[in-house]
Amino acid sequence: MFKKILVAIDGSDAAKAALEKAIELNQSLHADIYILLVQKHMSNLEASMHMMPNDNSTVGDSVLAYSEQLVKSAKSTVTAANPEINVRGFIKIGPVARTIIAFAEERQIDLIVLGSRGHGDRDGFMLGSVSHKVTSMANIPVLVI
Amino acid sequence: MFKKILVAIDGSDAAKAALEKAIELNQSLHADIYILLVQKHMSNLEASMHMMPNDNSTVGDSVLAYSEQLVKSAKSTVTAANPEINVRGFIKIGPVARTIIAFAEERQIDLIVLGSRGHGDRDGFMLGSVSHKVTSMANIPVLVI
Numbered sequence: 563m564f565k566k567i568l569v570a571i572d573g574s575d576a577a578k579a580a581l582e583k584a585i586e587l588n589q590s591l592h593a594d595i596y597i598l599l600v601q602k603h604m605s606n607l608e609a610s611m612h613m614m615p616n617d618n619s620t621v622g623d624s625v626l627a628y629s630e631q632l633v634k635s636a637k638s639t640v641t642a643a644n645p646e647i648n649v650r651g652f653i654k655i656g657p658v659a660r661t662i663i664a665f666a667e668e669r670q671i672d673l674i675v676l677g678s679r680g681h682g683d684r685d686g687f688m689l690g691s692v693s694h695k696v697t698s699m700a701n702i703p704v705l706v707i
Numbered sequence: 708m709f710k711k712i713l714v715a716i717d718g719s720d721a722a723k724a725a726l727e728k729a730i731e732l733n734q735s736l737h738a739d740i741y742i743l744l745v746q747k748h749m750s751n752l753e754a755s756m757h758m759m760p761n762d763n764s765t766v767g768d769s770v771l772a773y774s775e776q777l778v779k780s781a782k783s784t785v786t787a788a789n790p791e792i793n794v795r796g797f798i799k800i801g802p803v804a805r806t807i808i809a810f811a812e813e814r815q816i817d818l819i820v821l822g823s824r825g826h827g828d829r830d831g832f833m834l835g836s837v838s839h840k841v842t843s844m845a846n847i848p849v850l851v852i
Contacts, residue, residue: 564732583848590735678842694813694839697823697851703728705850706842 568596568660568671570696573632576677580707581636584675585643587705594648596669597636599629600661601653629653659695666702675705713741715807715841718777721822725852726781729820730788732850739793741814742781743762744774745806746798774798783815804840820850 569584571577581597633651637697640649654661666674678693697704715728716722726742733740778796780783785794811819823838842849 587736591708591732693842697838697842698829703850703852705848707850 564672565593566596566669566671567591567593567673567675568598568662568666568669569636569637570598570674570676570692571632572606572658572677573628574600574677575707579688580675580677580705581639583705583707585640587675588647589644592647593672594650595640596665597633597640597649597651598665599633599651599653599664600658601625601629601655602658603655604654607707626653651672659699662692662696663700663702666700671702672698672705673705675707678706709736709817710738711741711814711816712738712818712820713743713807713811713814714734714781715743715745715819715821715837716777717744717803717822719726719822721852723822725820725822725850726784726851728852730785732820733790733792737792738817739795740785741765741810741816742778742785742794743807743810744778744796744798745803746770746774746800747803751765771798793837803837804844807837807841808845808847811845811848817849818850820849820852823851 567584567588569581570580571692584595630653633653637649637651640647652665654665656664662674665671674696676685676693676696693704693706697706712729712733714722716726725803729740775798778798782794782796785792797810799810807819807821810816819841821838821841829835838849838851842851
């Protein structure tokens with residue numbers, strides 16, 4: 563049965579759409595929802611190309627704060643749709659597809675939900691896209707939105 | 708809402724697993740199930756490499772009969788699991804991924820379910836795999852089992 567659904571988010575519109583569909587599907591399933599944001603490990607130089615900290619915090623702190631905000635917002639979206647659903651948020655650092663799969667296996671997830679076009683994955687046919695890697699490598703059903 | 712689920716089959720074990728998962732998911736959704744088998748267009752020569760007709764029928768007849776048997780068997784599996792579910796079977800001829808997507812759009816399908824490794828798709832990373840093409844090209848949620 564589908565009792566634990568993992569929704570992988572990354573701040574992209576596709577991930578938002580994936581979360582919305584997971585919530586819709588879960589109106590029937592009443593599963594627990596796990597929100598997972600995987601941060602690729604970035605050097606400070608790489609990270610500084612993405613955002614600019616405006617106080618004394620390090621770039622790493624800013625990236626983490628942004629991730630935390632995204633996870634918190636996703637949890638609120640789930641709870642707003644149905645306050646009775648158990649929802650938990652997680653942030654992991656590592657290679658995205660492999661980290662999603664490892665997390666899903668560890669938590670005995672029944673269904674992984676993800677957007678088809680995350681950040682840096684504009685061409686669905688690009689070898690190495692996160693959704694392609696996850697659907698190819700996971701032994702768990704994957705719903706691509 | 709998920710009211711029409713399309714399960715693409717091809718006789719592979721992955722497709723059988725996809726059908727089983729779709730049935731399981733549908734215990735909660737109670738959607739109509741559409742079974743679709745897409746036959747690639749084959750020349751008689753190509754077809755003769757796959758099977759050998761043992762009577763006066765043409766190779767094309769044999770391929771079609773085999774497809775019909777697969778669809779019929781899939782429908783029976785759905786009905787055996789839940790006799791109240793509406794299930795319909797279809798056979799189409801054409802390029803597999805595009806034909807699945809065109810059918811899904813035409814019938815206003817809410818969810819496409821397919822196996823991750825169909826016939827001729829042993830390497831999930833192979834560019835052009837059916838599941839990769841469908842997830843990349845479809846504007847409809849795709850569940851890859």
